[in-house]
Amino acid sequence: MVGGLKRKHSDLEEEEEDEKWDWSPAGLRSYQQALLRISLDKVQRSLGPRAPSLRRHVLIHNTLQQLQAALCLTPAPALPPEPLFLGEEDFSLSATIGSILRELETSMDETEPPQNPAAPPSPQNEVLPQPDPVFLEALSSRYLGDSGLDDFFLDIDTSTVEKEPAMAPPEPPHNLFCAPGSWEWNELDHIMEIILGS
């Protein structure tokens, strides 16, 4: 059943029936933010005991990127100044996305967990914070006014994170025998380096 719809989503459905882009800015923004919230929810919920579906993750990830692009393009409506979170909110959203992607890659990859896992004493490596709807809206409205969400996924402050020297993985033997374990050993470090260093 398409039940269990919260009131907000039934509002969404009414708006959605006319899916042209001439909504009021506020309506469009709340639609996009709701989609954002749903998408983040999905990614977090799907990291269970079973390996997540890569297809599902990629589709959600691509949708999130579209939302990012759209949120950058839509002008921020004039909002009354809201009490903003201090300190950690700069990292929280990006860290959430970053750590979700990292966990996904860790769980899908063949190799052992890294022997020296980068364990910065920052909140990034703790249990994923639930994306609070209030701070999400505050965050996006603040970001949109200033820098936009250009570095939505890559906006992780690397100065707080120790970089692990990673070896470049040897070229995988494409054409012949699929011999797992021979070159993918170093892939995890490689992926970690890419995420944290970008």
Next chain:
Amino acid sequence: MITGLGALTQDTPWCFSQVKGTVEIGATEADIISTVEFNHTGELLATGDKGGRVVIFQREQESKNQVHRRGEYNVYSTFQSHEPEFDYLKSLEIEEKINKIRWLPQQNAAYFLLSTNDKTVKLWKVSERDKRPEGYNLKDEEGRLRDPATITTLRVPVLRPMDLMVEATPRRVFANAHTYHINSISVNSDYETYMSADDLRINLWNFEITNQSFNIVDIKPANMEELTEVITAAEFHPHHCNTFVYSSSKGTIRLCDMRASALCDRHTKFFEEPEDPSNRSFFSEIISSISDVKFSHSGRYIMTRDYLTVKVWDLNMENRPIETYQVHDYLRSKLCSLYENDCIFDKFECVWNGSDSVIMTGSYNNFFRMFDRNTKRDVTLEASRENSKPRAILKPRKVCVGGKRRKDEISVDSLDFSKKILHTAWHPSENIIAVAATNNLYIFQDKVN
């Protein structure tokens, strides 16, 4: 032989034949059917379920006494194909759910099929035993070996008839070749090789060799952050053993020729329909993701299923499909809800009939749809216990989109999205179809005069 569907419901109505499986009470998640496949003659029908079991049904010989009833399918063999596993390195469970079953063409008295879960493909041999050797004199009555010095005569055992026993034995296990989840297996027309496809790679196997496979497609980017597209389905051409296709989550199909290079990262043909800008939404990419791809029996066409449509492509025309059929377009305005409840990620399969004149696919509310490619007519039918009287004719169903709902129609908001028909199969030469509705298997056939 095949009559084609003709005027779908008037001339050849579909009738209920059988239903297998338990009623609601007592059904567990393990009983949910996850794949259905007829063998090449249609004599056997295999199902796989979430619990890792395979059940094979065999069609009984038609009897002269009951000419009005075509042969029924009865259980022939049941076996546990895959068990749940645990990957200790990654602390992840590996599901035992059977993702796909593919039959090999029959070459001797035994039947062979491939079954796969997310990680491991197995080749099963299903054979009959109706004789037993008897008359050994090497053991005493309790089964202990006798002292050879006490044996003075040599007695050759003789084969005596016994009750028919069907045994399934795993002949090959093809493991440790897939990092990601296997979504497809396809037997090559050379009958010596087959391929298995996961989200990012496709491997080619020889049936005789289990410790090696050739990687023929690899779309994994060097940087996983750049990953935007995965492989969703793959299939060999029915006649050309060097040709195969694979579909993607971005709605594209690539046709590859293994003679061109060892690693088929460069496609021979690329099928993609330009996007309709008026239909653009945040969900455009998700609904364009292809969930199934099937060659026609002739090998001239491919059929693809995405979330809302089924498309038929001519292999000679890459820029657009030659036919597009709307499966349930009334869901287009509900995509946000379907995204929220995850239904938008459901993977529906599609099938051709034996003559490639009719295509079939599933929908929600236990509805399934058939499209006649010649007459351009379509019908919606329902797999339900209410329509399960023997030889009862299935009544066409209709979904009311808006405005006034007629008596027989069902409104979009009343559809049960937990009842989804993802897996169906069509007999290779007759109008007999198998429809998997959660934990029940329905068999329908056209009305026999």
